Amino acid sequence: xxxxxxxxxxxxxxxxxxxxxxxxxxPILAACLLAPGRSVIHNCPDLSDVAATLDIxxxxxxxxxxxxxxxxxxxxxxxxxEIPDRLMREMRSSVIFLGALLxxxxxxxxxxxxxxxxxxxxxxxxxxxxxxxxxxxxEDQGCLCCRGGRRLRGRELCLSMPSVGATENAMxxxxxxxxxxxxxxxxxxxEIVDLQNFLRAMGADVSGAGSTAIVIRGGRPLYxxxxxxxxxxxxxxxxxxxxxxxxxxxxxxxxxxNHLSAVLACLEEAGCEIHTRQGGVxxxxxxxxxxxxPVRTAPYxxxxxxxxxxxxxxxxxxxxxxxxxxxxxxxRYRHVDELRRMGASIQVAGRVAVVSGVGGLHGxxxxxxxxxxGAALVVAALGAEGxxxxxxxxxxxxxxxxxxxxxxxxxxHIEHIS
Ligand code: EPZ
Numbered sequence: 001x002x003x004x005x006x007x008x009x010x011x012x013x014x015x016x017x018x019x020x021x022x023x024x025x026x027p028i029l030a031a032c033l034l035a036p037g038r039s040v041i042h043n044c045p046d047l048s049d050v051a052a053t054l055d056i057x058x059x060x061x062x063x064x065x066x067x068x069x070x071x072x073x074x075x076x077x078x079x080x081x082e083i084p085d086r087l088m089r090e091m092r093s094s095v096i097f098l099g100a101l102l103x104x105x106x107x108x109x110x111x112x113x114x115x116x117x118x119x120x121x122x123x124x125x126x127x128x129x130x131x132x133x134x135x136x137x138x139e140d141q142g143c144l145c146c147r148g149g150r151r152l153r154g155r156e157l158c159l160s161m162p163s164v165g166a167t168e169n170a171m172x173x174x175x176x177x178x179x180x181x182x183x184x185x186x187x188x189x190x191e192i193v194d195l196q197n198f199l200r201a202m203g204a205d206v207s208g209a210g211s212t213a214i215v216i217r218g219g220r221p222l223y224x225x226x227x228x229x230x231x232x233x234x235x236x237x238x239x240x241x242x243x244x245x246x247x248x249x250x251x252x253x254x255x256x257x258n259h260l261s262a263v264l265a266c267l268e269e270a271g272c273e274i275h276t277r278q279g280g281v282x283x284x285x286x287x288x289x290x291x292x293x294p295v296r297t298a299p300y301x302x303x304x305x306x307x308x309x310x311x312x313x314x315x316x317x318x319x320x321x322x323x324x325x326x327x328x329x330x331x332r333y334r335h336v337d338e339l340r341r342m343g344a345s346i347q348v349a350g351r352v353a354v355v356s357g358v359g360g361l362h363g364x365x366x367x368x369x370x371x372x373x374g375a376a377l378v379v380a381a382l383g384a385e386g387x388x389x390x391x392x393x394x395x396x397x398x399x400x401x402x403x404x405x406x407x408x409x410x411x412x413h414i415e416h417i418s
Contacts, residue, residue, distance in 0.1 A: 002331045004381075059084070063076075083110040102146055102149070125160065129157050136148075162188065196214070317358070371398050
């Protein structure tokens with residue numbers, strides 16, 4: 001059995017430096033393909049999604065090295081544009097390589113990224129944006145055969161919804177398009193700003209990230225760069241919700257509190273004391289969490305869908321009721337059944353889930369259903385009475401660098417049982 005064994009009821013205390021952002025490092029590693037030479041990425045978390053991304057870069061001909069939290073990518077040797085089905089299945093967000101391969105190599109081939117635990121994960125917005133830039137994309141029996149290179153030209157693109165991945169793919173492809181590309185209806189997530197900052201470090205002319213209109217003046221020569229990844233706002237939300245569930249006082253460093261505003265507002269309304277400063281946030285919680293006004297997930301700066309399960313887990317052991325509306329993904333309540341095994345009272349109808357705090361959960365043996373659902377079970381276990389075993393750690397290892405180690409540093413009684 002490979003699980004976390006957690007003894008609940010111990011308040012969390014202390015200070016923790018938050019890992020680098022998973023959802024920044026993946027597109028930034030793809031962006032390394034845009035220039036020959038060695039890019040150096042600092043604050044790179046040790047995650048299975050990062051390892052899968054490095055495997056793909058190696059397979060495409062790059063030389064990758066890792067020394068602690070520093071990853072080096074030498075894209076001089078880029079010679080292939082085909083990503084095998086095995087690796088696409090391992091990580092569906094590998095579609096992010098498409099734009100960079102079309103810009104640098106002029107060709108890309110990959111299988112359709114399938115759905116995942118969160119439901120269907122369409123890529124129509126990615127393909128529409130790349131075709132609008134001139135890419136020729138043939139969909140043949142589940143395989144995407146793409147041609148870019150000299151066909152690419154900058155132009156105005158409109159995204160019908162602010163897709164994070166489609167925005168990133170369009171930005172990367174546009175760097176290889178002579179002329180000006182304007183992405184209208186762009187996603188505004190902080191990870192998009194991090195990608196813009198890395199592209200600028202490579203010599204790209206990109207502006208507007210963080211707003212709904214991003215402008216790229218492409219076709220310029222690009223150079224490898226050194227860059228430090230921003231802190232992971234969802235990992236930070238996880239540790240704050242853990243402290244809210246277990247009680248205690250924690251301080252997080254290496255995170256921009258402005259990236260967490262929506263989550264901090266919910267935790268404050270639930271009864272936590274929050275203090276923010278540049279590069280950090282502190283939370284104190286000394287009583288049961290209270291129900292809060294409806295939590296509706298939305299594109300940034302709205303409440304992040306990735307924090308929905310985590311906040312729900314903390315509130316489930318509190319008092320009072322809270323309604324959640326999951327507006328981004330179709331199947332993001334899979335953690336509810338597992339929380340019910342711990343005594344949670346949660347009613348689900350379509351996109352709506354109503355959590356009625358039961359004043360405390362109890363330990364159980366539960367299984368992770370997906371990355372953030374698994375983290376939610378750990379959060380619930382920290383505040384529960386008794387011992388909980390959380391299995392299915394492969395999901396958690398995709399996005400958390402030493403979740404158990406970090407929680408032990410804050411005083412949690414959590415062990416990894418192999
Ligand atoms: C990114 O996924 C994140 N992943 C997700 O984090 C995050 O939940 C999501 O953005 C929303 O914030 C990475 O950055 C690697 P989207 P992405 O394209 O880019 C629909 C985590 O837990 N859509 O913004 O795939 C889609 O079905 C992960 O760290 C289309 O319809 O998200 C979804 O309903 C989970 N057509 C919505 O848009 C498309 O072409 C948002 O998707 C693309 C997306």
